[in-house]
Amino acid sequence: MVEINKDFIKKFQAEKKKKDFEIIFNFYAPKIKSLLVRNGADVTLAEDIMHDTMINIWDKIHLYNPEKGSFSSWIYTIARNNRIDLLRKKSSQPYTDISEIDIPSDNENSQDIVERKSLTEQVKNAINLLPEKQKKVIELSFISDMTQDEIAVELNIPIGTVKSRMRLAYQKMKDNLKDITA
């Protein structure tokens, strides 16, 4: 099985071959559709939105810069924007995102570069080290598409507790990342 790593993506960006994109499609499309179905889309709509997302990925592949983040996080932001625009149908204009605008982050250093080498794997490990309650609020936000108010209702806890668990989860995730990469 071909691994979707930096070299593979670089090659695809340069050559843009459909047979290479099929590998990207086969890995990400079932996951993108799965998230959409979990968030209430019927399977036909989920398939349509997934296709639109894959078209965006094809069209924008030249904008992906591995130095700025993992390929999965880039795909995640595109899938998220499509989900907002098409699943919720709340907007008459596309979701505005800064991902296409070149904005530097603070203090790029060697630590950041190390972090990015296998960032997704490290983030996965860091999330798995979170206490269950903290992990839950983050999952509900990222996977179940819930607002802080909705999470409070779902877990039957005050919104202040949702916020404090989110903050703790983020801080812990950041600390875990440092430990993992140390």
Added chain:
Amino acid sequence: MKNCPDLTTIISYSSGVLSKSFALLISSHIEKCGHCKKNIDRCHEMGGSFLEETENTDLDTNSYALFLEKLEASKNKETQISDKDIFDKSSEVPISLQRYIGRDLSSLKWSFLAPGIKKCAVIIDQKENKHLTFLKIKSNKKIPEHSHLGSELTLVLKGSFDDENGRYMAGDIADHDHTSKHEPIVTSQEDCVCVIATDGPLIFNSFIANIFQSIARI
């Protein structure tokens, strides 16, 4: 940047659950805030990690072939102009807002709200009747003390104001929820121009201020 959004607002922005008006103000802030951009990058990595971990769902038969057909068809459609094509990085208007108000704050059509205060409501979503409220406030003017039923984000575009939490300069965001109460006062010599997004009505603590609210509709 001195005043940034609450970390939980950043997380909600990354997961895509903020309303459009809130998301616009956050993306406007991030354009000039490397600290928040880095936090957003980390949150997006969490999103990417969750995506990779998600269990697969079966695709329709011939899904990839159908995708290729749609891809070919999409090439014939008119290319949409993206923000990247129209933005002006040197403008005092953040790129994220230029789609809605143009590149120049002076193009806003201000109307009288109260002595020393002008407002301009800009529709950002006609279907949902969502808008952003821009305020232009003269030096030393106060917005009456208020709390919130929901959340309120205020992004400073020009000038500065102070409240109980400190001074807010251009690019700063004041992020208030139902627990906070504040009475902003403009401290810059020039007019302060800011843009406000709310998801619940403000609660003013005086009769006169309530009249102000009924006119301002914020």
